[in-house]
Amino acid sequence: MTMKAFLLAGALTISGQAAASEASPRDLTEHEQRVHDIYRDIIAFRTAAGHGQMDEMVTYLTDRLAEAGFPDRDLMVTDYDSDGDATQGLIVRYRGDGSSGAKPIVMLAHMDVVDALPEDWERDPFTLVEEDGYFFGRGTQDNKYGVANLTGTFIRLKKEGWTPRRDLYLVFSGDEETGMVSTRAQAKWVADNVDPAYVLNSDAGGIGLADDYSPLAQQVQLAEKTYVTFDIAATNPGGHSSRPRNDNAIYDLAAALTRISQHRFPVRESALTRSYFAAMGQSIPGELGAAMRAFAADPSDADAIDTISANPGFVGTLRTTCVATMLKAGHAENALPQSASAAVNCRVFPGEGVESVKETLETVIGNEAIAVSQRSEATESPMSSLPDEVEAALAKSLTARFGKPIPMIPTMSSGGTDGMHYRALGYETVAIGAGASRPQDIYAHGLNERMRVDAFYDGLDHWSIVLKELAGR
Template sequence: MRKLMLALAAGAAVCAPLAAQDTNAVEQRTEHQQMMRALYADIIAFRTARGHQRMDEMVAYLVRRLSEAGFAAEDLMVTDYDSEGEPTQGLVVRYPGNGASGKKPIVMLAHMDVVDALPKDWDRAPFTLTEEDGYFYARGTQDNKYGVANLTGTFMRLKQEGWVPNRDLYLVFSGDEETGMISTRAQAKWVAENVDPAYVLNSDAGGIGLADDFSPLAQQVQLAEKTYVTFDLTVTNSGGHSSRPRSDNAIYELAAALTKIADHRFPVRESELTRSYFAALGRSVPGALGDAMTRFAEDPSDAEAIEIIRADPGFVGTLGTTCVATMLEAGHAENALPQSASAAVNCRVWPGEGVDSVKATLAEVIGNPDVAITQRAEATESGMSSFPDEVRVALAKSLAARFGREIPMIPNMSSGGTDGMHYRTLGYDTIAIGAGASRPEDIYSHGLNERMRVDAFYDGLDHWSIILKELAGS
């Protein structure tokens, strides 16, 4: 951690107005629900994407709100970082306990940054919370401004209730999870050296899967995640005049390489965790997909089941390593042959397969030594966490209160990368149990028109308070 200092924000942050909403619906909401909606709208209004440098404003806003709720200055820690040439910040919030339990602290994670959204591409303003047809629309409604808002609001409510936990609780909010994770790595190191928690709970994964009729299927519990790594593929030559085409056109060579990657399928992988995940989920997911999950859990070599699962973007990553082109750059003038062409290929590597092995596979698949393959940044390979019994009990209590019945809790491995990987590499069980609830077709994280169900937003507001009172109550 480059710098750690105590801070209180002076003055209020300038925020966009609340989204238009039905007056009668607002009047029917509790005071806490109305406060949470306002908090949600306010933090979404900060365009905390790389290149816009709004993180300090959002952090100042959160610090001000938490101090107004009763948190002392010494328990609000703002951290400054240089994230790959751009300033960002992190926030650590301590909720002091009375030590009565004799147990180690609990750390909870969320990230304050978002993937950028271009207003010209969206149907609605991406940084103004819009309520429409039963959904909240805006960048970050799911990933991960809901986690930030829900955890912050929970701490505020519990503090104002006068509740004192029997052990210390910490919120650790990072500022560049979507890019270099510089803040994440530094915060994880600081947590290990200064907090040494019993375990870490992550709001940025897990979540509740909903059926087509919005009934709950299961709470996913992320205990592992694949390794995130990006390779740059580059082809260069001397170029020339566009009126004199040559056979070694850099763009064509790169395109041929990318086509081969698109056609390649990495070997199917399975583990006890993924087999048990598919076995449990298969009982809830209807139709051919659920049947394929059940069959794969029983026989991971079932080719037909594999094809059905692979055809679903929500589950293909659970079957092995994936690599996909995400960015392109080529040429320097419309009337000149390209002197270079490059593409970013993002891979999510199955635990244990190894980044070097994947790089070697890409080179073999491409089969062209003129395509240079370079790794962008050091990859973090993390193991699998356990699911502590006390967390299992607390989560079950929260789900029962929310849905009025038992909901299956299914441990899984996430295909996406989160802050949690850096805590796992330091030896801490990291369990992602986000409060969000969505159907697969409603998951638009990183994409256009990101959204969250309005009822899911409100129904999840007690999620963390129930869990924390169970884990750290008298």
């Protein structure tokens, strides 16, 4: 569907921020309009590190939940210092009557985003824009859709007068994209005070769509690679730029990064990744699908490995990856650099180990003068299993959405989520996000992040169905 570009929302000002809007041509239900408005409003908050708008977004969400009938005692706002930057977390309790005798269920989402520079985008990244069948804006996929959908679902169920048979919790973190200080603290609080049956994450999983937007499969995230960043640093006495030396910190760093860029970590596989490729290979046409099936049958198939490795969407499922993401060098244009450093972000395949990756980088660089240091503590987490009742509830939601069952494929995420900290504490943590997209429409962390408008609305019954199945009568 192609629509004339227009802005959503009217002249709404949120804590000094403006979000523009017009009426949508789609006839919206009360629930759809509510979640759309929450989505629009929270995207207007620039909740990236350093902008100080997290507290405004948390206040906005707590106000909406309080208006729906959630008492103050069930809205817990927590303050954290994340690498010198103040942030907040939000925990919402939906009290059950305890009649099921079952442990609570925790749902995760994160309120922060990777920053977006308005001058780089075609549209203002902090104004929700609907154009050509997509919603554009920072966080439209990662992860303000999860925040809006879960918040709207809690409000919907409260307004219906529904009482769950077990407690339900929303746990929204404030620095998932950076230090995960709020995440770690929240996970510990949940373990100490809630001890849930399991944790459901909105920040991964989701439905893969074919080129024609038909559903291929629901991905169910049961594992994720370990997130770790290494600082690669070169130092030098420096000097005047008119007197060049044979050694130069920038050149030494450049040589080190070139070697890292040319290195491939060994292929790894597990029962989870083989089953994932076997299932995806049935749905993806052409050479890529054939390579997936071949790899599932024989993980040493070199041609299959090369084909999969050439696709950025799937290479992370094959091996550990390390890539340079940030640079810093020099102190004056007329002086030789005294230091040069780069951040190299790695996603470590489970079982390979962070220390092993560090040693590999040092070997690949082959220069003892280049220092490799781990930036912060890494969390290595085990694989989760899919509880039977969650699988059944998810199947019901998918059938309601598409009019027929669609496959559910266990996956391992290449990216990191809050879920790793709950897995590390021993909780089965399953990501079953309601989003749906084609691979070519995934722009999370990048320019012009977007979500299909129809996928946005079609996923708004997802959590209501799942929660009523898991906690209803």
